[in-house]
Amino acid sequence: MKYLNPERRRVRKSLILIVSCGHCKSNLVRYQKVGRGNLLRMYIDRIIESEMPIHSKTQDLVCPNCHQEIANRIHVRQRGVDAFRMHRATYNIRQELTNNLKYHKHKSPS
Numbered sequence: 001m002k003y004l005n006p007e008r009r010r011v012r013k014s015l016i017l018i019v020s021c022g023h024c025k026s027n028l029v030r031y032q033k034v035g036r037g038n039l040l041r042m043y044i045d046r047i048i049e050s051e052m053p054i055h056s057k058t059q060d061l062v063c064p065n066c067h068q069e070i071a072n073r074i075h076v077r078q079r080g081v082d083a084f085r086m087h088r089a090t091y092n093i094r095q096e097l098t099n100n101l102k103y104h105k106h107k108s109p110s
C-alpha cells in the first residue's frame, strides 16, 4: 500500500479488510469496515491506505496493475459524504488477521 489516505478517520470497532483486484489479485485498499454484510460501498474516510492515490477528485477506483475499474464515486446523501460504490464481481476481500488498529507508517514507493 503506497498511499495513506489524507481523509482517513479512525473508526472504532471496525474490521480491517484488504480489498484486492478480482482479476489480477493485486492488493488495492485497506479499509475499516463496520458491521457484517457485503461490501457494497467504501466510505472514503474509512479507507486507510491504497495502492492508487485517492483525493477529492478521484472519480473511479482503477487497479493500477491491470486497469480494471472496481468502483466509482457516489455521494451518499443520508450521510453527507462520498463513497466508492463497488462494481460487482470485480474484487475480493479478506479480513486482515492482526487486531492491531494502529496505522502503519507511510512507506514511500520503492
Ligand SMILES: [Zn+2]
Pocket: 021, 022, 023, 024, 025, 026, 063, 064, 065, 066, 067, 068
Ligand atoms: Zn488488477
